[in-house]
Amino acid sequence: MKLAVSTLGLPGEGVAAAVETAVRGGCDGLELRLHPDTGVHAGLDAAGRAAVRDTIHGHGLAVAALAGYTKIAAPGPDEPVAAGLRADLELAADLGATGVRVFPGGDDLAAAARRVRAVADLCREHGVRVFVETHDSLPTGAAVAGLLDAVALPDVTGAIWDLLHPWRHGEPPATTLAALARHLAYVQIKDAVSAADTTPRPLGAGSVPLDACGELLRGFPGWVSLEWERTWYPHVEPVAEILPGARDWVSRYAISSA
16 A cells, blocks of 8 residues: 545645645655645646646655546536546646546436546556546445446546445445455545544544455555545644554555465
């Protein structure tokens, strides 16, 4: 496992501050939220992209993924969705990211398949992927696996298991992993007060079954990102105070027991 920290936990701070937090927290990389407030978005010109890339790579960090907001299964015409996804993927290629996080945003699996197929050649050319998160309209592993099966492009897609959402919708972690196993590319860790109250809590202080998830993921070779949602919950602790717990969690489950 490699640990990243999401810039969702650093509201109002730029790339340089995110890099400093990640380095001090013992992270291997950053998950970059795509938004003008973060300084990272598809509207950056070539010089801006180079500056972001060089700042991150110059401190020995990788860009684990870009956290985009495209909704690939949302109702409506295909081209605006495909165009937004294409722009984010091009940014990912320029920054050296592994891919772009997207949301389902609906349950139109046929539309999702068309939209991902429209960017498949770009993904293959640049070595980037479309990562669908267990979120919003398709919060469970079973639902996201169904979407990715419909897309049927395993070389350019993958699933993000956000440990909170499937569990709070009643899907046990073992069931989530069984559903996502052939698609799983990325994991987001977090803890929360309860299934009904998603206010963030330090890892192990809430109700998300993190130990059970860790045992299931023991030896997972991919990225694990701490998604500390201080952007949405500004009263919670700074992400720097939460990172040691994330580092400990990754260290505990990084090595296979075999």
